[in-house]
Every structure is written in C-alpha cells, then in structure tokens.
Amino acid sequence: MDSGKQPSFEEIVESHYRGLYQFALSLTGAEAEAGDLTQQAFFIWAKKGNQLREISKVKSWLFTTLHREFLQSRRRQSRFPHVEIESVANEIPPLPPALVNELDGATVLAKLRQVDDLCQAPLALFYLEDLPYKEIAEILGVPVGTVQSRIARGKAQLAALLQTKEAGRG
Amino acid sequence: MDNQKIRELIEVYRPGLDDQDEQFAELIAALRNDPTLQRQLDERVARDLAVRNKLRAVAPPADLKARLLSEQKVSAFPFNLTRQPRWLQAVAAVILLGLAILWLRATRQDAFLEFRTEMAQLVATEFPLDTHTNNLAALQQIFSAKGWPASYVVPPALRKLHIEGGCLREWRGKKVALLCFETKTNGDVWLFVVDRQVTPDAPTTADPQVTQTGNITTASWTSGAYTYLLATENPTVPIHSYF
Numbered sequence: 001m002d003s004g005k006q007p008s009f010e011e012i013v014e015s016h017y018r019g020l021y022q023f024a025l026s027l028t029g030a031e032a033e034a035g036d037l038t039q040q041a042f043f044i045w046a047k048k049g050n051q052l053r054e055i056s057k058v059k060s061w062l063f064t065t066l067h068r069e070f071l072q073s074r075r076r077q078s079r080f081p082h083v084e085i086e087s088v089a090n091e092i093p094p095l096p097p098a099l100v101n102e103l104d105g106a107t108v109l110a111k112l113r114q115v116d117d118l119c120q121a122p123l124a125l126f127y128l129e130d131l132p133y134k135e136i137a138e139i140l141g142v143p144v145g146t147v148q149s150r151i152a153r154g155k156a157q158l159a160a161l162l163q164t165k166e167a168g169r170g
Numbered sequence: 171m172d173n174q175k176i177r178e179l180i181e182v183y184r185p186g187l188d189d190q191d192e193q194f195a196e197l198i199a200a201l202r203n204d205p206t207l208q209r210q211l212d213e214r215v216a217r218d219l220a221v222r223n224k225l226r227a228v229a230p231p232a233d234l235k236a237r238l239l240s241e242q243k244v245s246a247f248p249f250n251l252t253r254q255p256r257w258l259q260a261v262a263a264v265i266l267l268g269l270a271i272l273w274l275r276a277t278r279q280d281a282f283l284e285f286r287t288e289m290a291q292l293v294a295t296e297f298p299l300d301t302h303t304n305n306l307a308a309l310q311q312i313f314s315a316k317g318w319p320a321s322y323v324v325p326p327a328l329r330k331l332h333i334e335g336g337c338l339r340e341w342r343g344k345k346v347a348l349l350c351f352e353t354k355t356n357g358d359v360w361l362f363v364v365d366r367q368v369t370p371d372a373p374t375t376a377d378p379q380v381t382q383t384g385n386i387t388t389a390s391w392t393s394g395a396y397t398y399l400l401a402t403e404n405p406t407v408p409i410h411s412y413f
Contacts, residue, residue: 013238021230035234042238100220108224127222130187144193148182155181158221 006055013042016062019129023063026124027070029113037073041066063129064139067121095159103162111161119154126151176200180211282369285341286390286399290383292339293360293401299335299350309336309349319347322363322396325413331359344368356407362399372397380409389413 007015020041024034041062052061100108115123125136137144179197188194201208254262303309306324314320318338328351337348339362347363366372373379378389378400389400389409402409 010239013235017235017238018230021234022225022228025228026225031231035231035237038230038234039238095217097216097220100217100224103224105224105226105228108221109228112225124225126182127218127225130184132187133182133191148178152178152181155218159217162221 007058009042009046012045012049012058012062016059017042019059020062020066022128023121023124024066024070026109026112026128027067027121029110033073037066037069040069044069059129060131060135060139063125063131064141067139070121095162100162108162111158114161115154115157119150119157122147122150123154123158126155176207180207181214183211185211185215280371281342282372282390282397285364285369285372286381286388287383288341289346289360289362289399290386290388290401293358293403294384294386297337300337302335304333306333306349309333312336313338313347318345319363319365319396321394322347322398323393324349324361325400328359328361328400328412331412334358342368353404353407356404357402359412360401362401363396364399366392366395366397369397378410378413 017038021034021038024037025031028034028037044065045058045062049058049061052058112120112123112127121140122136125131125139129136131139133144133147137147140147142150176197179194182188183194183197189198201211301309301312303312306329310320310322313336316338331351331353334350334352336350339346339348341364344364349361349363351359351361353359372392373390374392376391376393378391380387380389382388385405386401386403387405387409389412391398400409400412402412
C-alpha cells in the first residue's frame, strides 16, 4: 500500500484481511467465528476508521479492534496478571524445523490453540505479523515485557505440543 | 548482561525487525563476539520460521474478501470527506455553508408568520394573565424589572382603552411582552411586543399591516427596537381604530 495516499476500503481489506483472519483463527480455532471477527473488525473500521489520524496505524488499529472484539465475545472481564520476562523459567524444548515441516498448517494452528490462553494472542501476532513489540503491546493492552514473556512461555509450550505423537501424525 | 537475561532475550529477538529496539542492543553486541550464541539464535530463527510458514499458509475462506467488501457497501457511509483532497473539502464546506445560509434565511423568513400564527392561536384560547393591573406604567415597570421588552410605545388610540394586565411569554426562547386591553363592548385587544431581531421578516415600517388569521385580526408594525403585533377577535370593530 502506498503510504503517500489515503487507502481505499478495498485496499485496506486487500492488505490486511488475510492476517486478521489468521489471527482470529488462532484465537478462536473456528473458521466461522474467525470470519465473523474479521468481518466485525472491518465493519467497525468502516464506521469509525475516519477517526484515525495516522493512516499508518491502520494495521494496529484493525488488530486491536479484532482482539478487543474477541475478548468481549469471551466476556473476559478480569485483567490479565502482569508477568515480566525475567519470571519466565520455561526452557524451550529442542524442536527441529524438519519436524515442523512435516506438519500441515491446520495442525500447527490446532497446537497453538492448546497453548495457555494468555499466550495465544501474543504468540499468534509474533508468528503471523512482523510488528514491533511496542505495537503488539498496544494491540493487546499489556506492557512490552509481558508480551515478550508470554511469547517465550507460549513458544516453549508450543514446541512441547508439536513434539507429541499426535502432532507427528499430522 | 547475564546469561539468563541473554537466554530470555534471544528467544524473542527477531533479526532485522528488532535491530533498532534498544532492549536488544546488548544482545546484538554479544552475538558479534560469540559464535555459540549466534548459532543458538540461528537455530531458534529457523524453528520460528518453520512454524511461521505453516501458520501463514492457512488460507482464509475463499469468499471472505468478497463478503467483507459487500458488507461495507451496505453498512458504511461510502464517502469519507476527511480523506478527500483539500480542494474537495473546500468545495464541500462552501456547499454546506450555502445550505446553512439558505436554511437560516428560510427559517428567518418564516419566523414572523409563525410568530403571528402562534400568538393569534394564543389569544383565541383562554389563558391567564400574569399580572392584573389597570396602570399601564406599572405594567411597563414590571416588564422592565423582569428583563422583558419594556421600552415599547403604545399607540395613542390604544392607550385610551382600559388596561387589564399583562403576560410574560416566551417564543422560541425569546421574550415577548403581552398587554391585554379591555373594551366595554367589543371584547379584548392584545398587544404583543418582541425584539425586532426575533422576527426579522416582520413588516419593517411603522405602518401597520393588517392580516386575518382565523378569527383573529392582526396588525403588525416595527418601530424602534421592537416589532408589535396587535390582535383582536371582534370583526365588527376595525383594527385601525386602535392605532
């Protein structure tokens, strides 16, 4: 997308719908619900997107909105505890890339869905979108250190899950 | 930076993407001098890349994009003025200003007509007076004390009638003074006084213009700061006789 001009709705959809859907799918694990969340995010953009001053923030805005909609749909009212990266003690189990390559995307996604709830969204954004940690933190509404600790913890859990026999059968 | 901290950071550091992030500066420096550490990073990056490629290969439903675009057409206002070129915003602003002026003019043109109609409807019904007095000067003082129009001039012929009292009324949030005169045989006569700015489309001269509004005959004129509306319900007495 050319950053010098204002993108149309169609251009914004074209640029972001795939990543948003994948993020939604990593959160919900259900295609229909992921499609609905993606649709809801763009629906809200169509209604309120003109309030966004910096067009370069469209991506963050969409991901933030989708995540917020997801949380609301889950009626999670309690605030997540703040865990700094220093407190993460999990060791990442060895996971050969060749093992991952034998799996299909749906299996990897299913394993991601088994990771601790708190770690799923940061981990999904880590893998799916090349966003600075600051932006991931803004999207999720938690400090940068918390984002990184959840990613590290989620990676350890995912690596362990991917090495199970069920994953191996793909 | 101790080994524990390095191990934590190496798990989340993304070469290229996080190079400008200050929290990784020490790690990047350490990587330059530590081949073992660099190898650990390379292995981790390869592992992440494998997972990333799998996740990014998950395709959205084939019709999702079309659904998103069609949804937008029926749900969203398709024209976002703030995203249009400045010249177009300026044109739109001029058009909106013009429409606003036209609307204001239309409103102002109708103001006196509505005022006259509503006041005629008022006197056609029973309504109580706020103040009962037979002293025209006293009534004027009361109006003045309340901040209502009070510097009015009552026509000489009307002064000869018996003043019964008056009312403080509001019309569109503006103050209207109402004087009620009583005749011996021809019913009541009412005089409304309002700031001339309230009904700019009212007759601008001091020559009364007579109009029939239902059963009520009115005469209106403007003099000084005020517009006057005289109303009577007795058709047998020419309203001119009260000027």
